[in-house]
Structure formats: structure tokens, C-alpha cells
Amino acid sequence: MNLFEVSGLKKSFGDRTVLNINELALQTGKIYAVLGPNGSGKTTLLRILNLLLAPDSGRIKFMGGDIGISQADRLSVSRQMCMVFQRPFMFRSTVFNNVAYGLKLRRVAKSECERRVNEALDFVGMGNFAKHSATRLSGGETQRIALARALVLQPRVLLLDEPTANLDPGSVQHIEEIIRKYHQEYNTSVIIVTHNLFQAKRIADESILLINGEVVERAYTAEFFDHPRELRTRQFLDGTMVY
Numbered sequence: 001m002n003l004f005e006v007s008g009l010k011k012s013f014g015d016r017t018v019l020n021i022n023e024l025a026l027q028t029g030k031i032y033a034v035l036g037p038n039g040s041g042k043t044t045l046l047r048i049l050n051l052l053l054a055p056d057s058g059r060i061k062f063m064g065g066d067i068g069i070s071q072a073d074r075l076s077v078s079r080q081m082c083m084v085f086q087r088p089f090m091f092r093s094t095v096f097n098n099v100a101y102g103l104k105l106r107r108v109a110k111s112e113c114e115r116r117v118n119e120a121l122d123f124v125g126m127g128n129f130a131k132h133s134a135t136r137l138s139g140g141e142t143q144r145i146a147l148a149r150a151l152v153l154q155p156r157v158l159l160l161d162e163p164t165a166n167l168d169p170g171s172v173q174h175i176e177e178i179i180r181k182y183h184q185e186y187n188t189s190v191i192i193v194t195h196n197l198f199q200a201k202r203i204a205d206e207s208i209l210l211i212n213g214e215v216v217e218r219a220y221t222a223e224f225f226d227h228p229r230e231l232r233t234r235q236f237l238d239g240t241m242v243y
């Protein structure tokens with residue numbers, strides 16, 4: 001089953017086309033890394049997939065169904081996805097309340113909410129932080145809470161926008177373990193935008209290179225790094241690409 005099927009997708013800001021994808025099909029239950037230079041359209045792609053941003057044209061199917069027919073459809077689709085940003089926003093409240101927020105919006109009963117929040121905090125190794133202030137955490141802790149806030153909603157898809165940028169190697173490893181473990185236990189699909197090529201190698205089944213909004217190459221990760229087909233992929237990977 002395809003998770004997403006994208007065709008003829010275009011997005012411009014002003015007179016600049018930032019995304020132009022002819023065809024892209026992503027399967028369920030995989031981890032995809034989206035790579036590319038600054039400004040190549042990676043975040044824009046995630047925001048469109050997550051229905052935060054409307055494309056100018058094109059078609060997107062999610063789990064075989066067209067996205068965007070009615071508001072109700074859009075809500076039921078968007079509730080199956082969670083996005084984690086590079087600099088997650090924490091409400092001025094406790095860690096518990098931050099993680100519980102999405103469940104409260106969905107009117108989950110208090111006892112179930114408590115159980116799930118505690119489970120999510122344990123999953124990310126932050127079980128002792130429930131009563132801490134969410135705005136006084138380190139970068140690595142904040143990212144783990146942002147992940148817990150997403151995982152507690154049991155999404156079918158996790159969209160991660162540079163979730164480990166600016167973190168030290170130990171924190172990066174911790175976050176990658178959480179992503180991998182959650183993916184394995186719940187078969188959640190993951191799309192991760194990253195500038196860290198080693199990270200893509202470590203965790204992604206497939207890697208996708210975007211340049212100027214176009215998919216230049218997409219391949220199994222080992223193939224992608226060891227035997228890139230396209231000249232631009234080779235230049236991107238060995239750092240000789242001129243922007």
C-alpha cells in the first residue's frame with residue numbers, strides 16, 4: 001500500500017517555483033530520508049504532505065484516497081500524521097501538559113490521557129520530567145518531549161523536520177534510537193528531513209534527493225550512497241556541488 005502518491009505537484013512563492021515533483025510514491029512502514037541543499041524545498045514538501053500548506057497544483061493521495069475533498073476528510077487525514085520541527089514550540093506549562101495537549105483536543109478521557117502521556121514519556125526516557133517546566137529544558141530534552149507529544153497520538157506517519165539539528169552526538173543517537181524503536185514497534189512510517197548524511201545512512205530505508213524543488217534521485221539508502229546514479233547526487237554527496 002502506498003502511503004503517499006504525489007503527481008504533478010507544484011508550489012511557488014511569488015515568481016519562484018520551490019517545488020516541482022512529477023511523480024513520487026512512498027510506501028507504508030518505511031523510513032525515508034529527504035536530503036538536499038538549503039532552500040531546495042524539503043520543508044515545503046513536508047508541510048504540503050502534512051496539509052499545513054496547499055500546493056498550487058497537483059494531486060496527493062494518502063493511503064489510496066485523494067487528500068482535500070472536504071474539511072472532515074482533511075481532519076481525519078491530518079490526525080494520522082504528526083510533524084516534529086527543528087525548534088519545537090513548548091507551551092509555558094509542565095512537560096505533562098505539553099504532551100497531553102493533543103489528547104485533550106481529541107477529548108480523550110483523563111485516566112487514559114494520563115496513562116498514555118506517562119507511557120510516551122517513558123518511551124522517550126523522560127519519565128521523571130512530567131512535572132518539570134517545558135520551557136526550561138535543554139535542546140535534546142525539548143526534542144525528546146516534542147517526539148513524545150507526537151508519539152502519544154499514535155500517528156500512522158511521523159514527519160520530522162531536522163529533528164536533531166544543533167544537538168550533540170549523544171542526543172542525536174538518543175533521538176535516532178527513539179525513532180527507530182517506535183518505527184519497529186508500531187510500524188509507523190517516517191519521513192525525516194536531514195542535513196546529516198550519516199543520519200540518513202543510519203536510519204533510512206530509502207533516501208530522496210531534492211534539488212531546486214525536483215526529485216533528482218531516490219534509491220535504497222545503501223545504493224544511494226554507494227552507487228549514486230546521477231551526477232548531481234555524486235556532487236551533492238562529495239561536497240563539490242556549486243549552488
Ligand SMILES: Nc1ncnc2c1ncn2[C@@H]1O[C@H](COP(=O)(O)OP(=O)(O)OP(=O)(O)O)[C@@H](O)[C@H]1O
Pocket residue numbers: 013018036037038039040041042043044045
Ligand atoms: N512562506 C514562504 N514565503 C516565501 N518563500 C518561502 C516560504 N516558505 C519557504 N519559502 C522559500 O521556499 C524555498 C524552499 O524553502 P524550504 O524551507 O522548503 O527549503 P528547505 O530545503 O527546507 O531548506 P533548509 O534546508 O534551508 O531548511 C526557499 O527559498 C524559501 O525561502
